[in-house]
Amino acid sequence: MLTNYIKIAWKVLLRHPFYTFITLFGITLTLTVLMVVASFIDHLFGAHYPETNRDRSLYIATIMQTDSANTSMSSGPASFDFLKKYAKTLKTAERVAVMNNFGFSNAYVNGKRIKLNTKYTDVEFWSVTNFEFLEGKPYDDTNIRNADHVAVITDALRDQYFGSDHATVVGKTIDIENINYRVIGVVKGSPPTRVYTYSDVYFPYTAPKSNYEEKGLRGRFVAIVLARKASDLPAVQAEFDSHIARIPKSEIPDSQRMSVLVVKADTYFDHFLNTFTRSDKDRVALYAIVGLVLLMIMGLPAVNLVNVNVSRILERASEIGVRKAFGAPSRALLWQFIIENIFITFIGGAFALVLTWVVIHFINASGWIAYADLTINVSVFLVSVVVCLVFGLLSGVLPAFRMSRLKIAEALKV
Amino acid sequence: MLQHLFKLIWNKKGTHSLLMIEVWAAFMVLFGVLTLIVFNLRNYLQPIGFQYENVWNLELSSNQDTTEIAAKLQRALQRVKAYPEVTAASRMSSNTPFSANQIGNSVEYNKVNVGADFYYTDTELANVLDLPLKKGRWYAEGDLVGKFVPVVINQVMEDKLFQNESGLNKVVKRDDKTMYKIVGIVDKFKGKGKYMSDNPALFQMLEKSDRWNSNILIKTKPGTDAAFEARLVKEVAVMLPGWGVEVGYLKDSRKNRENLTLVPVLIFLIVSGFLLTNVALGLFGVLNLNIAKRKGEIGLRRAMGATEAKVTTQFLGEIWVLATFSLVIGLIFAIQFPLMNVFDLDKEIYLIAIFAAVVVIYIIVTLCAWFPSKQAARIHPAVALHEE
Numbered sequence: 001m002l003t004n005y006i007k008i009a010w011k012v013l014l015r016h017p018f019y020t021f022i023t024l025f026g027i028t029l030t031l032t033v034l035m036v037v038a039s040f041i042d043h044l045f046g047a048h049y050p051e052t053n054r055d056r057s058l059y060i061a062t063i064m065q066t067d068s069a070n071t072s073m074s075s076g077p078a079s080f081d082f083l084k085k086y087a088k089t090l091k092t093a094e095r096v097a098v099m100n101n102f103g104f105s106n107a108y109v110n111g112k113r114i115k116l117n118t119k120y121t122d123v124e125f126w127s128v129t130n131f132e133f134l135e136g137k138p139y140d141d142t143n144i145r146n147a148d149h150v151a152v153i154t155d156a157l158r159d160q161y162f163g164s165d166h167a168t169v170v171g172k173t174i175d176i177e178n179i180n181y182r183v184i185g186v187v188k189g190s191p192p193t194r195v196y197t198y199s200d201v202y203f204p205y206t207a208p209k210s211n212y213e214e215k216g217l218r219g220r221f222v223a224i225v226l227a228r229k230a231s232d233l234p235a236v237q238a239e240f241d242s243h244i245a246r247i248p249k250s251e252i253p254d255s256q257r258m259s260v261l262v263v264k265a266d267t268y269f270d271h272f273l274n275t276f277t278r279s280d281k282d283r284v285a286l287y288a289i290v291g292l293v294l295l296m297i298m299g300l301p302a303v304n305l306v307n308v309n310v311s312r313i314l315e316r317a318s319e320i321g322v323r324k325a326f327g328a329p330s331r332a333l334l335w336q337f338i339i340e341n342i343f344i345t346f347i348g349g350a351f352a353l354v355l356t357w358v359v360i361h362f363i364n365a366s367g368w369i370a371y372a373d374l375t376i377n378v379s380v381f382l383v384s385v386v387v388c389l390v391f392g393l394l395s396g397v398l399p400a401f402r403m404s405r406l407k408i409a410e411a412l413k414v
Numbered sequence: 415m416l417q418h419l420f421k422l423i424w425n426k427k428g429t430h431s432l433l434m435i436e437v438w439a440a441f442m443v444l445f446g447v448l449t450l451i452v453f454n455l456r457n458y459l460q461p462i463g464f465q466y467e468n469v470w471n472l473e474l475s476s477n478q479d480t481t482e483i484a485a486k487l488q489r490a491l492q493r494v495k496a497y498p499e500v501t502a503a504s505r506m507s508s509n510t511p512f513s514a515n516q517i518g519n520s521v522e523y524n525k526v527n528v529g530a531d532f533y534y535t536d537t538e539l540a541n542v543l544d545l546p547l548k549k550g551r552w553y554a555e556g557d558l559v560g561k562f563v564p565v566v567i568n569q570v571m572e573d574k575l576f577q578n579e580s581g582l583n584k585v586v587k588r589d590d591k592t593m594y595k596i597v598g599i600v601d602k603f604k605g606k607g608k609y610m611s612d613n614p615a616l617f618q619m620l621e622k623s624d625r626w627n628s629n630i631l632i633k634t635k636p637g638t639d640a641a642f643e644a645r646l647v648k649e650v651a652v653m654l655p656g657w658g659v660e661v662g663y664l665k666d667s668r669k670n671r672e673n674l675t676l677v678p679v680l681i682f683l684i685v686s687g688f689l690l691t692n693v694a695l696g697l698f699g700v701l702n703l704n705i706a707k708r709k710g711e712i713g714l715r716r717a718m719g720a721t722e723a724k725v726t727t728q729f730l731g732e733i734w735v736l737a738t739f740s741l742v743i744g745l746i747f748a749i750q751f752p753l754m755n756v757f758d759l760d761k762e763i764y765l766i767a768i769f770a771a772v773v774v775i776y777i778i779v780t781l782c783a784w785f786p787s788k789q790a791a792r793i794h795p796a797v798a799l800h801e802e
Contacts, residue, residue, distance in 0.1 A: 022695045029688050104660050108644030113661075177659050178651035209477050209658050296443050300689050303436045304696035310432065311703045 002339065009340040020344075022308055026301040027348025027392075028355060031384045033297055035356040036363075038380035043193065045269045048373060050129040050190045050197050051224075057128070058225040058236060058265040059196065060087055061101075062275070063217055065258040074258065077101045079219025080205065080212040086243040087223040087265075092236045095226045097121065097128035099196065100210060103220075107161060107176050114160050116176065117192075119199035120210035128226045129197050136170035136185035139204045143184075147206040151181040154189035156370070157200045176201070179208060191371040196222055216253060217261075225265055233267065240265040302391045309392070313399040320403050321412035330404045337400040341392040349385045356381075419728075419735045430736055433700060437740035440693045441775050445748050447686045448767040448774075450679055453759060457611050463568075463602030464511070465544035466664035468638070471510050472630040472650070475658035483625035486657075490650055491630055497646070499638045504538035505620055507627040511543070511605050512667035521575070521594060521616065523586040528574045530567070530614035531605060534627050539617065540566075540600075542633045550582045550598035553619045562595035563588075564619050568603045571614035572596075594618070607668050609675040631664075690778065697782040705729060705786045712790050713798025722791040729787030730780065737779045741772055 013020045047054035060083065064075035083098045090096060099121040107114045126138035139150050151174060153161075162169050173180040181203070192198045205212045211220055227236045244263050249255050266274060277283040320333060356376055364372045423430060474490060476483050487505065494503045509515040509531065520529040539545065540552040548569065557564035562585055572581040586594050594616075603615045620627055634642070643661050651659045712725055745768065750756070752764040 019699050022692075022699050025695060026692050029692055033685060033688075103658075104662075105658070106643075106647060106661055108640060108647070111639060111641040111644070113640040113643060115662075178648050208656060209475075211477055213478055296439065296446075297685060297689065300436070300439045300443060301692050303432065303439060304692055307432045307436055308696050308699050311700045314707070315703070 005336050005339040006343055008336065009343045012340065013344065016312075019308060019312060023305065023344060024348050024351060026305045026308075027345060027388050028351040030298055030301040031349060031352030031381070031388060032355045032359065034384045035352065035376060035381055036359050038377045039356070039360055039374045042377050042380075043191075043372070043374050045272070048194070049188075050131045051194055051268075052130045053128065053226055054268055056227045056230045056233065057268065058227065058233060058240075059268055059271045060223040060225065060240070060263065060265045061196070061271055062263075064262040065252070065254070066260045066262065067258050068260055072258070076218050077220050077222050078263070079214045079216055080221045081215055082217050082219070083221055083223045086247070086263075087225060087240065089243070090225060090236060090239055092227070092232060092239050093225045094228045095124045095128050097125040097224045097226070098205070098221055099125050099224075100205070100220045101222055102195065102199075103209075105176055105201075107174065109161050114157065114200075116157070116201055117199045118176075118201055118203065119197075120203050120205040120207060120212065122205055125197075125202075125224075128224050131187040131190075134186045134188060135168055136183070138185055144204045144206050148204065149179060149181045149207060150184045150204065151176075151207075152185040152187055152202040153183055154187055154200050156189045158183075158186050174201070177209075181207070189371050191369050191373065193369055193372075196224065217251070218253075237265050298387070305391055306394065309396040310399055313396070313403060316400070317403060317406070318412060320400075320406070321408055321410075324404070324406075324408045325412065330401075333404040334397065334401055337397045338393065341396045342389060345385065345388050345392050348388065349381075352384075353381065416731075416735075419731045422732060423735050423739065433697070433736060434740040434743075436693060436696065437737050437775065437779065438744050440690060440778070441741055441744035441771055442747065443686050443689055444771040444774055445744070445767055447682050448770050449751075449759070449763060450682060452763050452766045452770070454609050454675060454679060456760075456763065457604075458608050460604070460608075460612055461602060462604040462608055462610075463545065463600065466511055466668060468634045468636055469511075469542060469664045470632045470634060470643070471513075471662045471664060471667070472632055472646075473658070473660045473662070474628040474630070474650070474654065476625075476628065476654075477656055477658055479654075479656050483628075484623045486654055487625065487628055488622060490653060493650065493653060494630055494632055494646070497642070499635050499642050500632055501635055502538050502541040502633045504542045504631050505536045505624075505627060506539065506629045506631050507532075507534035507620075508629055509533060509605065510629050510631060510667075511664055512607055512671040519588065519616075521586045521588050523575050523581075523584065526575055526577075528571060528614055530571055530616045533605070533615065533617045534620050534624070535617055536620045539631070542631045545600050545603065547598045548601050549580070550596070553597050553617075557595075557597060558619060558621065560595065562593045564597045565594040566598040566600060566617040567596055568600050568612075568615045570602075570612050571616060572599050574614055607671045607675075609672060694778050694782055697779065698786070701729075701733065701783050702786040705790045708790070709793060709798045712793055713795045716791075716793070716795040717799060725791035726784075726787045729790065730783050733779050733783040734776070737775060741775060745772075 045054075051057070061077060062075050063078050063082070064073060066073040077100075080098060083096075088096050088098070099119055103118040103120070105116045105118050107116055123139065123141055123144060131138075134155055136152075138152055139148070142148075143150050153169075153174065158166075158169050161174060162172065169183050169186060172183050174183055175181075181201075187202075189200070190198050203210065214220075225236055225240070227233050241264075244261065247261065249259075252259075252261055264271075264274070273283065273286075277286050323333060353376070360374045360376060363369070364374055472494065474487065476486075479486075491503060491505055494500055507517060509517050517532045517534075518529060519532045520527050522528075533539075537552065537554050540547065545552075547566070550566075552566060553564035567575075567581065575581060575586065576584065581596050581599060584596050586596065588594055602612055604610045604612055605615065647659050647661055651657070715725060715728075748764070748768050748771075751759075752761040755761075
């Protein structure tokens, strides 16, 4: 029976290739856009190399100071001193890594310039993140204590600076702004979209020019707090909040005018939202805009799909009439249309899957984002297929169902 | 005729409601995307007003060094200027052209308050960036001895601050302590690149004792390469131990800056292009079926003496009326944007976008209805009526 229905569906599809094309185009387009967007969001916020522990990490990235009326505000990263005092001391956390926000530099080799992103980190950084070491090892507490001029570099920088035909580069030196650093490790690079861990070269925070000695609240450093497990996050947040509440007024600069200090340890997604939206009102507006754009992108093809299906169903009236005249019950007719719709949605889904794979592959290969690792998100794919099915069923099956209740004579007349 | 068409559509508003929703949604999407495009295109068509081709940006940061910063910066500038490869060099605040930094402030003249981008530079900037002066001159060393701080503003700023008067040599107020005297006016300065709108800008002269603004813009001779750059960085780093020294090309930062605008526009353009293709195909399919269903009616009209052209016009007229219905609804939404001044954009941008969206929608529906109505009109009356 099922194979019969599928055969019929196939014949129906082939009968009007143009309409089949419109339907498939709509389904494929919607699913592809959804999946590419979802995989991009997953790339930005999901737990991926090297921040594979993101689901149990909290980010302390900004210190915000406002006055009580919330009219003026200033914000920025914290100082190393502040994070050492209030974040490193968290007892509920497993580890706390501190690194500077970002820094830039240049290296020169054979009359060529290499643009560098630099990062100064502590030792914990290498345990909180999951960098893959291709050669050597990270710096340790001894390097930090001795303020050694050592560096961990990425494979891309290694190939650019030392050339790709080398045995090992560990122990060689790299000249950055006239200071010679000894390379002690080479890691696989990470995409620049992971802003807190991305860099080309990593130094211990005691290396020159890191500015870790700065006093005061604000500086250039951020912290990643790793909880033992995801369910511990609220406890860590509560402990951090209590640390912040204990900061005496005398330590807050300009506390007469800007008396309210806001420092939060947020999950990566919340932290990201907070950088764009300062108040709940902003957040609602942001959700509204994103929702509206998504609704338009999905709504337009959906209306289109419904439109085409509703118009086409009249075409099938005589077929329904004939089948009813030969004694088919309404239920059998309904099943036929349901299976037909599922069939075409799956074909569209398959096309979308292939297309998404091509688009993602293209994005990964284009170098638009270095080390991009976009992947197809299976759960999003399944949800989108279900959404398409719902629209397909609403638009294709409801009219068909109504039609199947038609009197045979009327159906045949059309 | 028109009244008749309206009646025809109105009588079938139930069946046509889906089509109308579709056209309405297509219009809204088009309106959004076109607003974005018109906004950027209008900016793009205005020149940025300066040359950046061979200009480098030397960024110095004193880090933990706190002694004699101003003197060291001044020494570094002299050293840079001494190289034969350098034609001109100027100190500048951190909001160098195409950088992400911004410094905003406002000045007042005759109770008119205008906000502007503030750039702190020395006397050489006009030479480094080839910034031609429209009126007056660039500030010079001697200007600092006066009571007022010398500044140069751009044309938009002059227009906003002084309306129809000339702003040259006028004194404007920054705050109770600082008064500016305008010594020159440049035409345009779009510091963030081509896609930035032509905003008011003000250049204020840096004092020699300044220690906060530590960028140096360097204009090099054409053909200067990274070998010189490496030497420059090395020698400046030796001169200023412990300082951060970084060189960037304005050329490169311009590209990065413009990509930040261009990439989102491109993504929206591609996605909405697909959406509209989808809508066009769907409309075509639906109209094709609808018109095919009315064979009998067409046959009758043809038999009564209507020409092919008349039948085609009727179907096209119907779809235009239908599109007009949806567009009126769409306009009610779209017109709120210029009325309520959403996003603070120029009203003209919204109006151009609305107009363009309306035109595109009419073109799409006409194209989609053209082929089916042509085909329908060609039906022979005898054949059509025979089927009936």
